Amino acid sequence: MPETVTREDSAGVATLTMLRPGLSSASRRELLGLVQDVAADESVRAVLLTGTGRAFCVGQDLNESRVRREAAAEPAEDPDQPLPVLVEEYNPLVLALSGLRVPLVVGLNGACAGAGLGLALTGDLRVAAAGAKITTAFAGVALSSDSGVASRLVHCVGGARAAELLLLPEPFLSETALQWGLVHRVVPPERVLAEAWALAARLAAGPTVAYRAIKTVLATAATDSLEETLALEARLQTRAGQAADHREAVEAFLAKRPPVFTGH
Structure with missing residues (x-):
């Protein structure tokens, strides 16, 4: 212990x-x-x-x-x-x-x-x-x-x-x-x-993949140029958009029910 x-x-x-x-x-x-x-x-x-x-x-x-x-x-x-x-x-x-x-x-x-x-x-x-x-x-x-x-x-x-x-x-x-x-x-x-x-x-209980992307952007946003931040956001959002959590969020929104995120 x-x-x-x-x-x-x-x-x-x-x-x-x-x-x-x-x-x-x-x-x-x-x-x-x-x-x-x-x-x-x-x-x-x-x-x-x-x-x-x-x-x-x-x-x-x-x-x-x-x-x-x-x-x-x-x-x-x-x-x-x-x-x-x-x-x-x-x-x-x-x-x-x-x-x-x-x-x-x-x-x-x-x-x-x-x-x-x-x-x-x-x-x-x-x-x-x-x-x-x-x-x-x-x-x-x-x-x-x-x-x-x-x-x-x-x-x-x-x-x-x-x-x-x-x-x-x-x-x-x-x-x-x-x-x-x-x-x-x-x-x-x-x-x-x-x-x-x-x-x-x-x-x-939230969208872990999205949180990870947000943390990554925040870590460099204060020092990177706008162009660098935009490029990083584009890469990270592309990945997040392919995750199961994003699909679940969209389906839950359309079905008017709370989403259930798995962290993937």
Whole structure:
């Protein structure tokens, strides 16, 4: 059994729950393994990532970080050489979550900071607890950003606000995050898991092939030219139009009945 992360499957939704607020090496590796497992599981049609208690994820376990730093015999010979922990653990985890071919819903049950914000922003849809505190945190411990936070913030809130949030890492509430577009829904804390799971279940019952195409377009739409986006849309819609889910959607519409999607 995992010590820091659990997986529970129901109705096509794989729920991954982080049991500790801080990201230790063990939790990063366990979460990455579970994300890779659900990515390879064809029965999974949506993923829900959440935490427990009063925190979703507050980023790096600073106690573990201090121990690792003190255990280092000598400083790195090349200060420009990336830290192995970033290259081998953080980056693969963010890429694995971002690269899921099925929709990812994040249930922000509580506080979210640093790399935890990076994990949250990999979600396609985010449901947050009312009053939850969010912060970039990095500059507060004299670090630059990691886990894709800078890139995601620029895309979500624009360069000016991203700079403010990173340079002046003051906490803000989920209600403000909703106004800025960083989260999609804010609900009472006791309703976060139920609301996020219901959203994931709705997506799991939907047209998976179309969702996959939409995720692909959204991943590059902000940086591609209009011509490139149009060409990509044409290819992806052609594929989606040949899928069983599209035929079912058309037949259901004409028959005036709810569609039943199979994910193919």
